[in-house]
Amino acid sequence: MTKPWDTTSEHLLRELAPQVLGSVARRFRDFSSAEDAVQEAMIAAFTQWPQEGIPDNPRGWLIQVASRRMTDQVRSEIARRQRETAVAKDVETMAPVDEIESDTDPDDTLILLFMCCHPALTSSSAIALTLRAVGGLTTAEIANAFLVPEATMAQRISRAKQSIKASGVPFRLASPQERAERLPAALHVLYLIFNEGYASSIGGHLQRLDLAREAIRLTRGAKVLLPEDGEVTGLLALMLLTDARRAARTGPDEELIPLDKQDRTLWDRAEISEGIELLTAALSKGSVGLYQLQAAIAAVHDEAARAEDTDWPQILALYELLKRVSPSPMVTLNHAIAAAMVHGPLKGLELLRTLDTDARLAGHYRLDAVRAHLLEMVGDYESAIKHYRIAASRTTSIPEQNYLMTQAACLAERKLS
Amino acid sequence: MKYILMMNTMRAGQGVPQWDQKDLQAHIAFMIGLNKELRQSGELVSAEGLAFPDQAKLVRAGKDGVPITDGVFPESKEFLAGYWIVDVDTPERAYAIAAKASAAPGPDGTPLNMPIEVRPIMSGPPPEML
Numbered sequence: 001m002t003k004p005w006d007t008t009s010e011h012l013l014r015e016l017a018p019q020v021l022g023s024v025a026r027r028f029r030d031f032s033s034a035e036d037a038v039q040e041a042m043i044a045a046f047t048q049w050p051q052e053g054i055p056d057n058p059r060g061w062l063i064q065v066a067s068r069r070m071t072d073q074v075r076s077e078i079a080r081r082q083r084e085t086a087v088a089k090d091v092e093t094m095a096p097v098d099e100i101e102s103d104t105d106p107d108d109t110l111i112l113l114f115m116c117c118h119p120a121l122t123s124s125s126a127i128a129l130t131l132r133a134v135g136g137l138t139t140a141e142i143a144n145a146f147l148v149p150e151a152t153m154a155q156r157i158s159r160a161k162q163s164i165k166a167s168g169v170p171f172r173l174a175s176p177q178e179r180a181e182r183l184p185a186a187l188h189v190l191y192l193i194f195n196e197g198y199a200s201s202i203g204g205h206l207q208r209l210d211l212a213r214e215a216i217r218l219t220r221g222a223k224v225l226l227p228e229d230g231e232v233t234g235l236l237a238l239m240l241l242t243d244a245r246r247a248a249r250t251g252p253d254e255e256l257i258p259l260d261k262q263d264r265t266l267w268d269r270a271e272i273s274e275g276i277e278l279l280t281a282a283l284s285k286g287s288v289g290l291y292q293l294q295a296a297i298a299a300v301h302d303e304a305a306r307a308e309d310t311d312w313p314q315i316l317a318l319y320e321l322l323k324r325v326s327p328s329p330m331v332t333l334n335h336a337i338a339a340a341m342v343h344g345p346l347k348g349l350e351l352l353r354t355l356d357t358d359a360r361l362a363g364h365y366r367l368d369a370v371r372a373h374l375l376e377m378v379g380d381y382e383s384a385i386k387h388y389r390i391a392a393s394r395t396t397s398i399p400e401q402n403y404l405m406t407q408a409a410c411l412a413e414r415k416l417s
Numbered sequence: 418m419k420y421i422l423m424m425n426t427m428r429a430g431q432g433v434p435q436w437d438q439k440d441l442q443a444h445i446a447f448m449i450g451l452n453k454e455l456r457q458s459g460e461l462v463s464a465e466g467l468a469f470p471d472q473a474k475l476v477r478a479g480k481d482g483v484p485i486t487d488g489v490f491p492e493s494k495e496f497l498a499g500y501w502i503v504d505v506d507t508p509e510r511a512y513a514i515a516a517k518a519s520a521a522p523g524p525d526g527t528p529l530n531m532p533i534e535v536r537p538i539m540s541g542p543p544p545e546m547l
Contacts, residue, residue, distance in 0.1 A: 253442075253445070253446055253449060254449060255445075389432055389433050389435070390432075392433040393432050393433050393469040393471055394468075394469070394471070394472065395468075396468045396472075398466055401433070402441075402445050404433075405433050405434070405441055406438055406441055406442065408433075408435070409435075409436060409437055409438035409441050410438050412435070412437075413437065413438060
């Protein structure tokens with residue numbers, strides 16, 4: 001008996017990937033090879049299931065296919081090395097799939113997430129490995145999303161696994177203390193995946209995998225596993241509250257539309273209410289972290305029916321908190337904008353001067369872009385034009401560059417008339 | 418056959434073009450349209466625009482391979498602004514695409530007629546003769 005393949009099947013298949021991997025990795029005590037075997041099983045499922053239908057026990061099917069690959073591999077290894085190992089005995093006495101089935105543990109996904117976001121990995125490796133091992137995506141899909149050749153992405157993933165192997169982390173659930181230490185790194189990886197998706201959702205790459213949506217899916221999964229953690233919930237809320245504005249963020253010619261010019265009727269109401277609900281629940285738990293604060297700021301914007309209704313004093317207060325919880329030049333920059341909206345542009349420009357000597361921002365286009373914006377508010381068009389153009393020559397984003405050049409051109413015309 | 422179409426227009430220290438808003442928008446729309454067209458015709462391999470030359474660094478290996486960077490360029494030096502890689506049937510088709518890109522609109526909609534360097538991309542080994 002099989003079920004026909006439909007639009008939800010792909011989702012189901014991806015959800016099963018980390019569960020299957022957890023089971024196979026624990027059984028064979030080899031994360032790296034298990035991960036390859038599960039990837040092969042996933043590709044087999046993606047080829048067979050749409051034609052033949054979904055098997056009755058999809059998880060069992062995947063575990064069986066992946067285990068068979070593992071067994072083949074272990075056998076050939078044994079034949080090659082001619083030696084007896086503990087794993088070889090396991091292979092001989094391998095349990096039938098039904099038994100392995102009961103072996104799956106919801107915590108496996110969490111173990112995998114922490115493993116893939118291991119601090120020994122660079123963020124690009126952690127992102128790729130997380131998408132494959134936890135997200136159940138194929139190497140080809142991940143490569144396509146990052147616009148790199150598939151062979152490059154395969155190599156990146158394989159090197160990431162070598163680093164994990166070398167670091168000697170066992171495949172087990174981290175202690176509460178380790179967990180608290182590793183969670184920020186894991187959340188940061190999910191946040192980076194979301195941002196990558198959000199940044200690349202413009203530019204006509206419609207055939208690309210939707211990384212923002214994948215990040216939301218993975219963070220939803222993390223929230224199910226860690227329901228009491230305010231920052232996990234905060235991150236999910238932040239993603240939803242940001243993603244809600246996606247349709248309004250670009251115009252027909254892929255041009256960027258800033259927040260105050262967006263058509264707010266295009267915002268996704270369902271995402272906004274879910275985000276606000278999550279945020280409210282997270283904030284009621286007490287400790288306030290960096291993602292909850294950013295989500296709260298996003299929520300204040302999303303709640304304003306018109307740009308002029310935005311509660312800037314509240315946003316300013318939230319940025320002041322954020323400056324204390326997680327200080328960075330980017331936070332100071334956004335804080336200066338909020339201060340300008342509350343106390344006038346001169347106050348904002350004064351705050352920006354504190355960043356002029358900050359080496360972390362030296363030559364960064366955002367400083368010039370914000371300064372240009374505040375100078376425009378003051379009415380000093382000539383200086384604003386100069387800074388818009390400097391910012392345009394420094395950004396590495398084409399839509400951002402087009403936006404900044406257009407702003408400069410627009411002010412130049414206004415200055416003449 | 419693959420060709421690279423290189424647009425050499427930038428000069429260091431010049432900054433971004435200071436055109437009117439409508440000219441700027443016409444130029445941007447033209448470039449987006451060209452890429453869309455090449456993608457739809459199945460000829461586009463890749464297209465990239467490069468960041469401004471102010472961010473370019475000239476790097477050489479120094480002693481022990483330590484990078485020595487040089488960031489200041491003479492104003493007259495021409496820079497690559499961007500490129501297309503296309504997969505086309507004939508060199509003529511590559512020239513035609515280059516001519517189209519060259520005629521991108523500038524101030525007052527006048528075609529810029531920028532020089533576009535077209536060069537074949539080297540391929541792997543040829544099929545064996547049987």
